[in-house]
Structure formats: structure tokens, C-alpha cells
Amino acid sequence: MSTAPAVVRAHAGRFVAAVDQGTTSTRCLVFDHGGRVVSAAQSEHRQSFPRPGWAEVDALEIWRSTQRVVNLALARAGIGAEDVAALGLANQRETTVVWDRRTGRPVAPAITWQDTRATDVAAQVAAGPDGVLVEEITGLRPAGYFSAPRLHWLLEHVPGLERRARAGEVLFGTMETWLAWNITGGGDGGVHVTDVTNAHRTLLVDERTLEWDPRLLEVFGVPAAMLPAVRPNVGVVGTCRTLLPGVPLAGAFGDQQAALFGQACFDRGQSKCTYGTGAFLLANTGGSPVRAGVTESGLLSTVAYQLDGEEPQYAVEASIAYAGALVSWFRDSLGLLRTAPEVETLARQVEDNGGCYVVPAFAGLFSPLWDPDARGVVAGLTSYVTKAHLARAVLEATAWQTYDVVEALATGPGLTLDRLRVDGGMTANNLLMQTIADVLDVPVDRPLVAESVSRGAAYAAGLAVGFWPDLDVLRGTWRRAASWTPEMSADRRRRELAGWRRAVERTLGWVVPDEAEGTPPLLL
Numbered sequence: 001m002s003t004a005p006a007v008v009r010a011h012a013g014r015f016v017a018a019v020d021q022g023t024t025s026t027r028c029l030v031f032d033h034g035g036r037v038v039s040a041a042q043s044e045h046r047q048s049f050p051r052p053g054w055a056e057v058d059a060l061e062i063w064r065s066t067q068r069v070v071n072l073a074l075a076r077a078g079i080g081a082e083d084v085a086a087l088g089l090a091n092q093r094e095t096t097v098v099w100d101r102r103t104g105r106p107v108a109p110a111i112t113w114q115d116t117r118a119t120d121v122a123a124q125v126a127a128g129p130d131g132v133l134v135e136e137i138t139g140l141r142p143a144g145y146f147s148a149p150r151l152h153w154l155l156e157h158v159p160g161l162e163r164r165a166r167a168g169e170v171l172f173g174t175m176e177t178w179l180a181w182n183i184t185g186g187g188d189g190g191v192h193v194t195d196v197t198n199a200h201r202t203l204l205v206d207e208r209t210l211e212w213d214p215r216l217l218e219v220f221g222v223p224a225a226m227l228p229a230v231r232p233n234v235g236v237v238g239t240c241r242t243l244l245p246g247v248p249l250a251g252a253f254g255d256q257q258a259a260l261f262g263q264a265c266f267d268r269g270q271s272k273c274t275y276g277t278g279a280f281l282l283a284n285t286g287g288s289p290v291r292a293g294v295t296e297s298g299l300l301s302t303v304a305y306q307l308d309g310e311e312p313q314y315a316v317e318a319s320i321a322y323a324g325a326l327v328s329w330f331r332d333s334l335g336l337l338r339t340a341p342e343v344e345t346l347a348r349q350v351e352d353n354g355g356c357y358v359v360p361a362f363a364g365l366f367s368p369l370w371d372p373d374a375r376g377v378v379a380g381l382t383s384y385v386t387k388a389h390l391a392r393a394v395l396e397a398t399a400w401q402t403y404d405v406v407e408a409l410a411t412g413p414g415l416t417l418d419r420l421r422v423d424g425g426m427t428a429n430n431l432l433m434q435t436i437a438d439v440l441d442v443p444v445d446r447p448l449v450a451e452s453v454s455r456g457a458a459y460a461a462g463l464a465v466g467f468w469p470d471l472d473v474l475r476g477t478w479r480r481a482a483s484w485t486p487e488m489s490a491d492r493r494r495r496e497l498a499g500w501r502r503a504v505e506r507t508l509g510w511v512v513p514d515e516a517e518g519t520p521p522l523l524l
């Protein structure tokens, strides 16, 4: 294993490649100097839900998909590795994998950010003095959403893992760490690195110094020997070997911070919301973390980005666990759609939700209520309600969840939005975009490249190797493609908000302790 930065090769390449390793799929996009997408490839991977509240993925399958999409994107662009100036990575955050550094095999399925099995670990920490310590150092409230409780769970449940971790035989990472290690050759040659945005969200890193904190490692029982080196988002960390040989691996980001960067929200006061599996609204707060009014309003203080050799920039984040995933459930588990875009066609068959509300608390509720014991409800059913009304309620769930977090941003840290920049897979849905503008009562803007996550990873890699000279040039590449302005009457907004709020109340505290499931053996 090596963590030394590689020598930057002269960037002859005319393109930058970015990998977006998301919750449901992995994509590779190739960008030119104008920030335009030259080619793209995408591959879905299996998600397993072996028990209620559990969510796992196979990290090896994700590594294979990554190789496939990178090779396919290059083939579609008609270019080779020699044409690529740099590679950037973005990833679903908090998803936790541990692997054997000699064989490269994961010791267990990767536990994704949607998995609730570590809720108790987090609750125990939160209830005692360690909870205060964690919050003071990280700015984050202990929750099963973050990586450290999951890592603790693995260390406890995989036989012999803690001993092997202390001996340095196994490595921990989130998905960008896993991919970087594999792309740079794996084994002793693979770089074992993470970036500041992903590292902070483990709950093991000091929000201000952005270094692993020994007191936090102690709280979660994590051996330092298994941790990657923490690096800025923009900067060369190694040279690709197994994929894009010779190309500098030059940028990495948690996907939501990548989207903030890709939307050119480099400055304090700028914000975006990304609508994918979940929805994540980040507002840039500049060079120091904002704490006042953040945790108590159900928001998170988070790292926005760090350029090599510069001070980190911070953001306030609102995390919504289920957005597009509710549409996927409506399609896959209920079988009411063939494709996700069909939800719009179905919802447009009716004028309103017919009195019906769907609250997707499948993995508890994240911002602003943070109730791990909440579970989903469909409320207001009558014989009048059809699947078209349900489709409308499914879309409205994303809009009202956005309303709730925008309200929390205003009443907590006092951040008000006068427009909202959006991106992500769900933004292809025009009815949803109109509904979001309607309930927020502010205009919504979608950029020309709605793949902001990939764009952010590409920007980071391109900046690191001088493909783009500075942030100003990147600001100039942002283009608005579509806008939606509010059309809903204040009266209707008030009425439907009241219905939504009543439905949310019914989800809270649903899980009762004597129904808690036992722990089955780990299946590899």
C-alpha cells in the first residue's frame, strides 16, 4: 500500500473522465474543455434487502461495473486512456466496506447508507457523554446513517475482524476509497485514500482539522491501522493502473458535495438539491462550519470542498433518505409502473392526490425529524383513490420533504432560498419540478448538465491537473436549461401541507423494541 502522491504527468488528454458510483448504479461520463458531456455509460447493480431495514451491495460487483462503464464511455467517445487528462470519482456516501488487503476480497457485503442495523450502536453513543464528544468534534449528531456505527457493527459481527484490523490485514473504506484502491492496482500498490467530504461523514474526523481523531476511534472501537489517508477533494492521489492506465487519479468527492461543486456553488450562500435515490440539499456556508441552529433543526454541518493546499469550505446539509427510491419501490415492489418516468404520465391523469399522502419513512426519517423508528405510511385512503392519485402522492412526498427541510434551513441557521438549483435522476420529471416550485413558492432551475455529481468529480480532477485553470472558468460553464415558477395558490399549499404534516405524524416511533429483529449470520 502506498499513500504518496504520484508524479503528475503532463496532461496531453483532451478530456476528463468522472465516475459517479451511486446507490442504484455506476456511471462514467467523459467531459470536454467546455464542460460538455462527450459520452456516458451506466450500469445498475444489485441491492439486497435481506431483512427489514437492512441494505447491502456487493463491492466486487460495483468494481466490475465501474470497469465496464469506464471502458464503454471511452469506446463511445472513440478515445483511449491517452486522451484522458485525469479521472475523478464521486460516490454514494457512508456506505461501508472492509476488505482483505492481500486478496482484495471484501470480508462482508458492503453496508449501505440506507441500512438501519447500526441504529442501536449510534443511539447508545448518543445517550451518553460520548455523544456530546462526537457532536463537539464532528458537528454531527451520532446516527446510524454515518459510517462509524456500521464499521463498529462489522468489527463486532465478523469473526476475527477486529484482530485483523489491528494487525493491518484489512482495510476500511467508503466506495471512493474502495474504487481508488482497485483502480490504482490494489494489493501493496493500491493507494488507500479518502477525501475530506467522505472522511468527515464517518463520524471519526474532526470537522475543523479534517484528521482522524483518536478519541472518536476509541468511542467506536476502530483500529487506526485500517483507515485510509485523508486528502483534499482536488489533488492527484495516484496513477490509475488497472483502468485507464497512466491517467492521474486526481479528484474525489462524496456525491452530494460533488453535485454542489458541479453546480458551481463555490461561494457562500449558493445551494442545490440533488434528487436521486434520496434528496440532499446543501447550502454553501463558506470558510467555517456553521453550528448555530443546525443540529437542533435536524440539519447537518458538513464539508463542502477543499482544494489542494487551501482551507476547507463548509456547507449546511439537509438529508432526505427516500426520494427516487419511493418511485423505484412503486415500480419494483408494487409493480404499478414499468419504468420510473411512467410515474409522471400516471400522475398527470389526475388533478390532485385525492386526499392521499405517502410518507416514505422506509429507513426511518432523516432531516429534519431524525426518527430512526419511523416507518412509512400511506394515509388518507378512500375508495375514491386510484393508482394515479397514489402516483401523484409519491411525487408530492419528495416535494413536501423538500419543503420541510427548506423550512428548517430558514428557522434554524437562518438560510433562506430565493431560487433552488436542482439536479439528479428525478429532475427529468417535469411535474415533480413544478410541484417543488409550487410547494416551496420559489423558482426552480435545472442546469443543462443535470449530471452534476459527475460534473463535480470531473471539475475536481480537471482542476488538479490544470485541464481547467480555476473556479472562475468553471463558473462560466454553468448554463440554465429549464426553470419552473410557482403556480399553486397559497390556500391550496396551506391545505395540502396540513395533510402532509398529519401523515408524517403517523410514521413517528412506529418500531417498538420488543419487535426488534435478531441478528442473522452474515452471508458472504
Ligand SMILES: Nc1ncnc2c1ncn2[C@@H]1O[C@H](COP(=O)(O)OP(=O)(O)O)[C@@H](O)[C@H]1O
Binding pocket: 022, 023, 024, 025, 275, 276, 277, 278, 323, 324, 325, 326, 327, 328, 340, 341, 342, 343, 344, 424, 425, 426, 428, 429
Ligand atoms: N422520470 C422520473 N421520475 C421520477 N423519478 C425518477 C425518474 N427517473 C428516475 N427516477 C428515480 O431517480 C432515481 C435515480 O436517480 P439517480 O440520480 O440515478 O440516483 P442515484 O445516483 O441515487 O443512484 C431512482 O430512484 C429512480 O426511481
Ligand SMILES: O=P(O)(O)OC[C@H](O)CO
Binding pocket: 021, 022, 023, 024, 091, 092, 093, 094, 113, 254, 255, 256, 276, 277, 278, 279
Ligand atoms: O446515491 P445518491 O445520489 O442517492 O446519494 C446517496 C448519498 O450520498 C447518501 O448520503
